[in-house]
Amino acid sequence: LDPSGVTRVTGRIQGVFPRQKWQFEAAEGQALTITMLAASGTLDTLLDLTSPSGRRTAYNDDASDPALGVNAQIVRVQLPRDGIYTLDATRYEGTGSYELIIASL
Numbered sequence: 001l002d003p004s005g006v007t008r009v010t011g012r013i014q015g016v017f018p019r020q021k022w023q024f025e026a027a028e029g030q031a032l033t034i035t036m037l038a039a040s041g042t043l044d045t046l047l048d049l050t051s052p053s054g055r056r057t058a059y060n061d062d063a064s065d066p067a068l069g070v071n072a073q074i075v076r077v078q079l080p081r082d083g084i085y086t087l088d089a090t091r092y093e094g095t096g097s098y099e100l101i102i103a104s105l
Contacts, residue, residue, distance in 0.1 A: 001026065007102040011089060013043055019090035022100065028081045031105040034074040035063070036089055041096020047072040048090065052083025061092055076105060 001007050011020045036045040049058040063073035
């Protein structure tokens with residue numbers, strides 16, 4: 001994660017590559033908000049975060065904020081342990097490019 005508190009990356013979801021996995025190191029108790037914004041195409045984003053032990057920590061298909069539409073957002077997740085987390089950036093449906101924003105709170 002970027003020391004500034006906000007990490008931004010971009011990616012693309014296609015028919016043959018329906019997901020991209022991103023890994024980052026984080027500390028127990030650290031709180032994050034993770035947003036996946038469709039930037040092009042017909043992409044309906046979905047996020048799945050797993051802990052270092054492989055357990056699902058958070059999941060979101062559509063954000064609770066109506067302004068985000070069908071974009072995915074995991075809000076204020078508190079991480080259960082130190083280690084390497086895996087973020088599965090994928091889709092409910094569609095294809096296109098996206099921006100992933102991870103904000104430390």
